[in-house]
Amino acid sequence: MGWLDGLTRAVRRGFAVLDSVLNRLYGWRYNPLYHSGALVVTLFVVLLVTGIYLLFFYHIGAPYPSIVAIDEHVWLGRWMRGVHRYASDAAVVAAAFHALRMLVQGRSWGPRTLAWVSGLVLLGSVFLCGWTGFVMVWDVQGQVLVQEGARVFDLLPIFGEPISRAFTGERELPGAFFFLNLFAHVALPIGLFILVWVHVSRLARPGVFPPRRLTWTVVGALVALAVLWPVATPPPADLFALPGPAPYDWFYAFWVPLARAVSPGALLGLGLVALAAGLSIPWISRPRLARRLPPSIVDERLCTGCEQCYLDCPYEAIAMVDRVEAAATGKSAQVARVDPSLCVSCGLCAGSCAPMGVGPAGRTGRAQLAVVRDFIAAHKPAGNVVLVACERGAGGAGNRSTYDDALVYPVSCGGNLHTSVVEYLLRAGAGGVLIVSCPPRDCWNREGPKWLEARLFHEREAELRERVDRRRVRLVHAGMGERGVLRAALATFRGEIAVLESTTAEADIDLERLCEVTEAGAGNAR
Amino acid sequence: MNRLLRGAVGVLVAAATLAGVRLGSLSTYTAETDAHALVRLAWRARGERVRNCRHRTPEELEKLPPHMRQEEVCEGRILPYRLVVELDGVAAVEEVIHGAGAREDRPLYVSRDLPVQPGSHRLVVTFARESRAVGDSAIAMGGLSTPAHLTLDTTVVVASRRVVLVTYDEEREQLVVRSGSVR
Numbered sequence: 001m002g003w004l005d006g007l008t009r010a011v012r013r014g015f016a017v018l019d020s021v022l023n024r025l026y027g028w029r030y031n032p033l034y035h036s037g038a039l040v041v042t043l044f045v046v047l048l049v050t051g052i053y054l055l056f057f058y059h060i061g062a063p064y065p066s067i068v069a070i071d072e073h074v075w076l077g078r079w080m081r082g083v084h085r086y087a088s089d090a091a092v093v094a095a096a097f098h099a100l101r102m103l104v105q106g107r108s109w110g111p112r113t114l115a116w117v118s119g120l121v122l123l124g125s126v127f128l129c130g131w132t133g134f135v136m137v138w139d140v141q142g143q144v145l146v147q148e149g150a151r152v153f154d155l156l157p158i159f160g161e162p163i164s165r166a167f168t169g170e171r172e173l174p175g176a177f178f179f180l181n182l183f184a185h186v187a188l189p190i191g192l193f194i195l196v197w198v199h200v201s202r203l204a205r206p207g208v209f210p211p212r213r214l215t216w217t218v219v220g221a222l223v224a225l226a227v228l229w230p231v232a233t234p235p236p237a238d239l240f241a242l243p244g245p246a247p248y249d250w251f252y253a254f255w256v257p258l259a260r261a262v263s264p265g266a267l268l269g270l271g272l273v274a275l276a277a278g279l280s281i282p283w284i285s286r287p288r289l290a291r292r293l294p295p296s297i298v299d300e301r302l303c304t305g306c307e308q309c310y311l312d313c314p315y316e317a318i319a320m321v322d323r324v325e326a327a328a329t330g331k332s333a334q335v336a337r338v339d340p341s342l343c344v345s346c347g348l349c350a351g352s353c354a355p356m357g358v359g360p361a362g363r364t365g366r367a368q369l370a371v372v373r374d375f376i377a378a379h380k381p382a383g384n385v386v387l388v389a390c391e392r393g394a395g396g397a398g399n400r401s402t403y404d405d406a407l408v409y410p411v412s413c414g415g416n417l418h419t420s421v422v423e424y425l426l427r428a429g430a431g432g433v434l435i436v437s438c439p440p441r442d443c444w445n446r447e448g449p450k451w452l453e454a455r456l457f458h459e460r461e462a463e464l465r466e467r468v469d470r471r472r473v474r475l476v477h478a479g480m481g482e483r484g485v486l487r488a489a490l491a492t493f494r495g496e497i498a499v500l501e502s503t504t505a506e507a508d509i510d511l512e513r514l515c516e517v518t519e520a521g522a523g524n525a526r
Numbered sequence: 527m528n529r530l531l532r533g534a535v536g537v538l539v540a541a542a543t544l545a546g547v548r549l550g551s552l553s554t555y556t557a558e559t560d561a562h563a564l565v566r567l568a569w570r571a572r573g574e575r576v577r578n579c580r581h582r583t584p585e586e587l588e589k590l591p592p593h594m595r596q597e598e599v600c601e602g603r604i605l606p607y608r609l610v611v612e613l614d615g616v617a618a619v620e621e622v623i624h625g626a627g628a629r630e631d632r633p634l635y636v637s638r639d640l641p642v643q644p645g646s647h648r649l650v651v652t653f654a655r656e657s658r659a660v661g662d663s664a665i666a667m668g669g670l671s672t673p674a675h676l677t678l679d680t681t682v683v684v685a686s687r688r689v690v691l692v693t694y695d696e697e698r699e700q701l702v703v704r705s706g707s708v709r
Contacts, residue, residue, distance in 0.1 A: 022539075024532065025535055025536040026536055085551060089550060090547055144557045161570070161626070161635065164637065165635065165637065168637065168691065169566070169568070170568050170570075170693045221540060221544055225544045225548060229548045231551075240688060240690075240704075242564060242687040243557040243558050244557075244558070246555065246556075246557075247552040248552075248554070249550070249551050249552065250550045251551065253555075256557065260557060
């Protein structure tokens with residue numbers, strides 16, 4: 001759908017601008033948008049801690065008076081309630097940003113369907129938890145939420161008698177109502193933590209918490225907000241009064257004006273349409289079959305059983321299995337195997353494999369060497385800088401052939417880049433190789449920049465060979481909107497290599513053969 | 527941008543974000559903007575349970591498995607009531623209230639909100655059982671059935687933005703008016 005693609009691109013551009021501003025202000029390590037999902041978990045913890053404190057002072061027999069008492073008489077009560085309330089609001093905002101980011105980055109279909117659907121269930125549970133929390137207060141907002149909600153629920157043929165009847169004033173609200181509401185408010189968070197586990201269950205090394213400094217900054221900001229603007233105590237619920245002016249929480253009560261404007265049936269219909277749209281995202285957002293990247297495959301003839309791809313895969317899509325007839329062939333006892341149903345085709349395994357025996361078709365180490373050979377044949381670097389740029393970030397350089405007169409060598413992800421490509425570029429006469437990947441927490445494939453840096457500079461398999469001059473290799477992180485970062489890094493790097501001795505291009509570079517010889521030795525040594 | 531300026535802008539952006547959260551969290555809204563009042567009709571009535579029995583034809587019996595060949599079949603339901611409301615001499619509601627459930631075999635639930643101007647209003651509510659259909663026979667409910675005819679003829683005084691409730695008092699077996707406060 002053309003309009004959907006256009007909208008997705010527009011939102012992605014919006015994120016790129018926001019990211020570049022926040023990266024400039026806080027640095028990419030502490031950009032809250034990069035940690036939106038992890039921030040939701042942090043806010044859950046804040047809600048849990050403050051909620052347990054507030055629970056000691058809440059009385060289901062006198063809900064509203066107990067809230068007033070918490071505000072006026074309980075030590076830290078007003079602030080705790082403020083932090084609890086603002087954390088619940090921030091959780092909705094962070095969850096919305098996280099979902100939107102995943103959607104526009106195309107991370108909502110295929111093997112990520114479980115994460116998307118469980119994320120929607122999580123968001124729904126957060127709303128349910130919030131609504132029960134507002135009903136606990138039993139103020140005007142709580143009354144309106146429960147009355148409008150009951151009108152919708154009465155359309156579902158699941159209750160013995162209309163539940164809206166409980167809120168007409170015919171009889172006093174039973175204590176059981178507040179008990180059940182409290183039970184739901186306390187029980188739902190337990191379900192939330194189980195859902196979070198399901199949400200990240202297909203990820204290796206999920207980043208559940210943001211950096212400590214960001215965590216404490218967010219907590220401090222919530223406390224400051226609660227102190228500066230304490231949560232107001234609105235008028236109490238009164239079933240014999242029309243709901244008058246009162247402070248509403250629009251992160252949770254956003255649907256109330258709509259509920260009062262349309263019939264309960266129409267509201268239920270709209271809700272079901274929204275739910276169906278959300279659940280169908282994995283099918284709507286997946287690219288056409290022809291444009292889908294193929295999953296990784298393992299060439300068992302080359303696999304040494306070193307387990308590096310198995311360790312590096314961010315989606316646990318690779319398993320080590322027993323090799324058939326290992327003894328007869330004299331090869332390793334185990335071999336890597338990719339589960340195509342879990343593989344997102346990130347290609348990080350290709351970058352991890354020294355003998356170049358794994359990766360998606362067209363992006364394995366060997367395929368990359370073939371591409372770089374053609375690249376060198378077409379463009380003679382002759383002492384110039386070659387910019388290896390991720391197509392999804394890198395200030396947009398990955399979609400261009402040159403950038404500030406530097407040749408651009410695009411890669412689908414920094415983590416997919418095999419270090420042999422860097423060596424090849426330098427041995428073919430490039431003066432330097434500037435690799436530009438997305439900021440680590442913004443990698444569409446989760447761990448691309450992290451593994452790339454480790455392979456280039458920290459000897460992680462498949463490491464950049466010792467023989468390569470490190471002075472001519474740089475790695476910088478730049479998001480899609482950070483052209484300034486890229487330009488500055490390029491200028492600095494040019495200045496640094498200008499003082500180095502000039503390079504000469506080698507005539508015959510055969511890195512595949514070198515890798516095979518080296519890895520055969522390494523495999524035997526293991 | 528030097529470090530100090532960047533820090534100051536960073537703090538400002540964070541403060542603006544927090545102000546946005548605060549604004550979204552606590553903005554005043556009036557769910558009911560009109561300064562009217564409300565007469566609310568809300569009650570549950572058990573009604574009268576009836577059943578309608580008939581004999582199955584031999585053909586119908588033949589189609590059934592042997593162990594299910596019961597000659598007489600009965601369907602129970604609650605008789606509907608007609609609700610008529612006159613407000614200041616003008617008909618405001620006239621409708622038939624059926625028993626709840628797909629088979630109409632559950633109690634009758636009345637729930638209507640009538641917006642009125644604040645002040646005094648003459649209110650006449652009639653809740654009368656519809657007549658039985660041919661073949662209907664009453665099922666004893668142990669004295670719990672709702673009277674066949676309920677009437678309330680009264681004058682209610684409703685303050686601005688207040689709700690007056692008309693409901694059925696099962697103990698007194700009559701329609702009553704309530705305007706007190708319940709939790």
